[in-house]
Amino acid sequence: MKVYVPPIKCQGIKTKLVPLILANVELSGRGTWHEPFVGSGVVGFNLRPKRARFSDTNPHLIRFYDAVRTSDITPQTVREYLEREGAALAREGETHYYAVRDRFNRNHEPLDFLFLSRSCFNGMIRFNKNNGFNVPFCRKPQRFSAAYITKIVNQVKYVWEAAQLREWTFKCRSFEESIQDTSEGDFIYCDPPYLGRHVDYYNSWSLDDERRLRASLEKTQARFILSTWHSNRYRRNPALETIWAGFNVVTKEHFYHVGAKETNRNAMLEALVMNYTPRCTKEETGKPEQLSCV
Numbered sequence: 001m002k003v004y005v006p007p008i009k010c011q012g013i014k015t016k017l018v019p020l021i022l023a024n025v026e027l028s029g030r031g032t033w034h035e036p037f038v039g040s041g042v043v044g045f046n047l048r049p050k051r052a053r054f055s056d057t058n059p060h061l062i063r064f065y066d067a068v069r070t071s072d073i074t075p076q077t078v079r080e081y082l083e084r085e086g087a088a089l090a091r092e093g094e095t096h097y098y099a100v101r102d103r104f105n106r107n108h109e110p111l112d113f114l115f116l117s118r119s120c121f122n123g124m125i126r127f128n129k130n131n132g133f134n135v136p137f138c139r140k141p142q143r144f145s146a147a148y149i150t151k152i153v154n155q156v157k158y159v160w161e162a163a164q165l166r167e168w169t170f171k172c173r174s175f176e177e178s179i180q181d182t183s184e185g186d187f188i189y190c191d192p193p194y195l196g197r198h199v200d201y202y203n204s205w206s207l208d209d210e211r212r213l214r215a216s217l218e219k220t221q222a223r224f225i226l227s228t229w230h231s232n233r234y235r236r237n238p239a240l241e242t243i244w245a246g247f248n249v250v251t252k253e254h255f256y257h258v259g260a261k262e263t264n265r266n267a268m269l270e271a272l273v274m275n276y277t278p279r280c281t282k283e284e285t286g287k288p289e290q291l292s293c294v
Helices: 015-023 042-047 057-069 077-092 094-107 110-119 146-165 175-180 208-221
Strands: 033-035 051-056 166-171 187-190 224-233 250-255 265-274 292-293
Touching: 015 224, 015 250, 015 265, 033 042, 033 110, 033 146, 042 146, 051 057, 051 175, 057 110, 057 146, 057 166, 077 110, 077 146, 094 110, 146 187, 175 208, 187 208, 208 224
Parallel strands: 033 051, 033 187, 051 166, 187 224
Antiparallel strands: 224 265, 250 265, 250 292
């Protein structure tokens, strides 16, 4: 399947895992899709459910996507903004990048957040203890070419058009509040920071957070899929045998690229934890040799 890539990219984005996740989603026609950790939104945006509640503790993600939903941000305003700021970046280089970063940390404008996420180092989203965006410049002053701007505009257009035709909401709230808002017939997709791996989320993620997430999901009458990691060449995720014991698990190998060197191409066995029987067929996964249900 063709996978739509959203305008905001986050660490651990599930672009390559979307076909496997969606192949296992079981959402009733009257149910609502819930994402307590919306991040980039890549899974829900590709599913395009009729009703969805996207949540996150990062207010900047929510502010951006809600502005798209309400048409405060449109494809045209994104084009005009990126053409203007991209030209300034080309003239002034990193001086302009850091000026926009300072401006964003004062005013929290959603379009500045988009600019930073597409011109910062390695596309990272990271905040310091004072909740200030602190990722350095990517060192590419000519970042916003005409083709690149059009690509981002089309990514925004995809979300904007979908949100106009569907009952979507975006809320800044805890995962507990989001999960409590569910009912039978709904579906929850959870993509929390990976325990012991991702430490640069808007809020940190601890063992206690993972346990609280388990407790919340145990209470829901909705079906859910949780994304996490199973193992790599060095170690296994102990939470699968402790915190998430008793649930069904599907695994698939996935490669992460950090930097440009081949030596930084690292295999990770991804895991999907579910509270129902998974569907694992050749037609739905595409690469059955890389898939297993455990």
